[in-house]
Amino acid sequence: MNVILLNSENFINKNAENTYQPQACIYDEKIIHHVISVLGAKAGDELKVGEIGGNLGVATIERIDNKQLILKDIYLDTPPPPKLEMTVVLALPRPKVLRRLMMDMAAIGVRHIVLVNSFRTDKSYWSSPHLARLDEYLIEGLQQGVDTVLPTLTLARRFKPFVEDQLPALIGDGQAVVAHPYAQVGFGQFVSSCVPSVILVGAEGGFIPYEIELLASVGVVAASLGRRILRTEAAVNALLGRFLSAC
Amino acid sequence: MNVILLNSENFINKNAENTYQPQACIYDEKIIHHVISVLGAKAGDELKVGEIGGNLGVATIERIDNKQLILKDIYLDTPPPPKLEMTVVLALPRPKVLRRLMMDMAAIGVRHIVLVNSFRTDKSYWSSPHLARLDEYLIEGLQQGVDTVLPTLTLARRFKPFVEDQLPALIGDGQAVVAHPYAQVGFGQFVSSCVPSVILVGAEGGFIPYEIELLASVGVVAASLGRRILRTEAAVNALLGRFLSAC
Missing domain, CATH: 3.40.1280.10 (SPOUT methyltransferase, trefoil knot domain)
Incomplete structure (x- = not known):
């Protein structure tokens, strides 16, 4: 897993005009396991993320435990590679x-x-x-x-x-x-x-x-x-x- | 499995001069399972075989059951592909x-x-x-x-x-x-x-x-x-x- 993909259900506070940086909440056990056990990441660390169908970028871990991963400061500014x-x-x-x-x-x-x-x-x-x-x-x-x-x-x-x-x-x-x-x-x-x-x-x-x-x-x-x-x-x-x- | 490979232990009656066609006996469960269940082959059918380090060719099933596969009429006349x-x-x-x-x-x-x-x-x-x-x-x-x-x-x-x-x-x-x-x-x-x-x-x-x-x-x-x-x-x-x- 070299990027974590977010879908519309993951986003909190996301508005169409992107006037403020959204947060995201992830309950997917595979992703949470990967972030904790493979990446060894913790609150404050930056992760590579992307939005399904949208851009790639980074986000900061606000909180993580075995049940949920909350991301803040999500910046999605890199277009995906050409198909x-x-x-x-x-x-x-x-x-x-x-x-x-x-x-x-x-x-x-x-x-x-x-x-x-x-x-x-x-x-x-x-x-x-x-x-x-x-x-x-x-x-x-x-x-x-x-x-x-x-x-x-x-x-x-x-x-x-x-x-x-x-x-x-x-x-x-x-x-x-x-x-x-x-x-x-x-x-x-x-x-x-x-x-x-x-x-x-x-x-x-x-x-x-x-x-x-x-x-x-x-x-x-x-x-x-x-x-x-x-x-x-x-x-x-x-x-x-x-x-x-x-x- | 697109060819069955034989090693020196499988051959019976093989002599250095190849003056007669050798037979081979196979006890490998994977191969036997493949021949019976995937190929659906039975006594008298021809199989693609090869000798490890040697040529490719064909052999005829003399006898097959769940424990052993006996091959006869082994003709190994095709060189393997270039590496x-x-x-x-x-x-x-x-x-x-x-x-x-x-x-x-x-x-x-x-x-x-x-x-x-x-x-x-x-x-x-x-x-x-x-x-x-x-x-x-x-x-x-x-x-x-x-x-x-x-x-x-x-x-x-x-x-x-x-x-x-x-x-x-x-x-x-x-x-x-x-x-x-x-x-x-x-x-x-x-x-x-x-x-x-x-x-x-x-x-x-x-x-x-x-x-x-x-x-x-x-x-x-x-x-x-x-x-x-x-x-x-x-x-x-x-x-x-x-x-x-x-x-």
């Missing part, structure tokens, strides 16, 4: 890895995330309780990556209608690429000439040939990271890492 | 993330891994029972990435002697870069002109200024992936992903 202007379409992965994937994509600054069904997505994944916690995971990612702006999130429970009806608009005038270990084109080679507007990544086992063909029919190029097969998490970071210096 | 000719020096991370980090580096094909102490490495990490299981994690990574060749592994419990006495030889005639969020140079910019021989990554919180300066004194350039701070795992994959297409 990675890209849609990442991910075949819904195993619940176990979903949290870290969402966190990492938010931390890296992906603008739009689509979780899509695929042949190799187990049907049970769509009824996982993790799906109700996606916003929480994204906020964890923003707190890791020091950003305030939530990615937009789309759930697409049917692959074909998503590809045919929604994907072309997401690609727009840009390029789209699907990570596919058996593609002839190298991913590095493909992105050396463009920053794609859409990157698609399969679940474990990848997309099946039918899915790759359907994607190709709307202009998605299959590209490979090489012979090695990476865990989905590792692949997503390996793919997106290339675009980071540019942010 | 990523690079040393990755990682500040020893929290035990919890060590397994995945080792797996990912092995899967990506890193030739040499150094785990080094750093100011922000908690001393207790060096007595974690996970340190006795590093080879196991590396083999898991090879089974993920479909490779047979273990990275070499060095543990460096003292930062300064490592940097002064061992690091220069690892850098050799190449370039070395340390990932540092506050560096002026962009990582993408740095590696656009060279593939570094050594990449260094800090633990959570990164290296401290003294460590960055000591590294600079032996020629290590600090480069940044941008303003965003990634989890160590995500950072390692984001950094190494750039070199993957070339493998």
Whole structure:
């Protein structure tokens, strides 16, 4: 947690004109534990904070105990970093890895995330309780990556209608690429000439040939990271890492 | 697990001249569970296998039950993929993330891994029972990435002697870069002109200024992936992903 994000419920005395510095009150146990045990901070210390959807800045601890953290002198004057202007379409992965994937994509600054069904997505994944916690995971990612702006999130429970009806608009005038270990084109080679507007990544086992063909029919190029097969998490970071210096 | 790796203890009837096809016997519960429950394979089915340090190939299941897996007709005729000719020096991370980090580096094909102490490495990490299981994690990574060749592994419990006495030889005639969020140079910019021989990554919180300066004194350039701070795992994959297409 490299920044503590505040939402409208945390603020006390905040008015639209920002005519005086607001205070904030936090009851989140994870944040309180982090501030006490990891940062070892106490009343009077300064913390890095941000407002969800707003600016980054600092605040001073007015009071802290195991139940609540009261912040004063909240100055939010630094705009968040630019987003990675890209849609990442991910075949819904195993619940176990979903949290870290969402966190990492938010931390890296992906603008739009689509979780899509695929042949190799187990049907049970769509009824996982993790799906109700996606916003929480994204906020964890923003707190890791020091950003305030939530990615937009789309759930697409049917692959074909998503590809045919929604994907072309997401690609727009840009390029789209699907990570596919058996593609002839190298991913590095493909992105050396463009920053794609859409990157698609399969679940474990990848997309099946039918899915790759359907994607190709709307202009998605299959590209490979090489012979090695990476865990989905590792692949997503390996793919997106290339675009980071540019942010 | 995208390939099952066999070691010399697994082989039955293997002779140096390879004058007949060997058999193999596997007692590893994880592998047996994977073959039965994930692959749903049974006697007569073919599996992807490899020999640690040797070739990749296929084998046929002669017999399988919950206790043992007997393989016959083992043909190992495909060389493993080329390694990523690079040393990755990682500040020893929290035990919890060590397994995945080792797996990912092995899967990506890193030739040499150094785990080094750093100011922000908690001393207790060096007595974690996970340190006795590093080879196991590396083999898991090879089974993920479909490779047979273990990275070499060095543990460096003292930062300064490592940097002064061992690091220069690892850098050799190449370039070395340390990932540092506050560096002026962009990582993408740095590696656009060279593939570094050594990449260094800090633990959570990164290296401290003294460590960055000591590294600079032996020629290590600090480069940044941008303003965003990634989890160590995500950072390692984001950094190494750039070199993957070339493998």
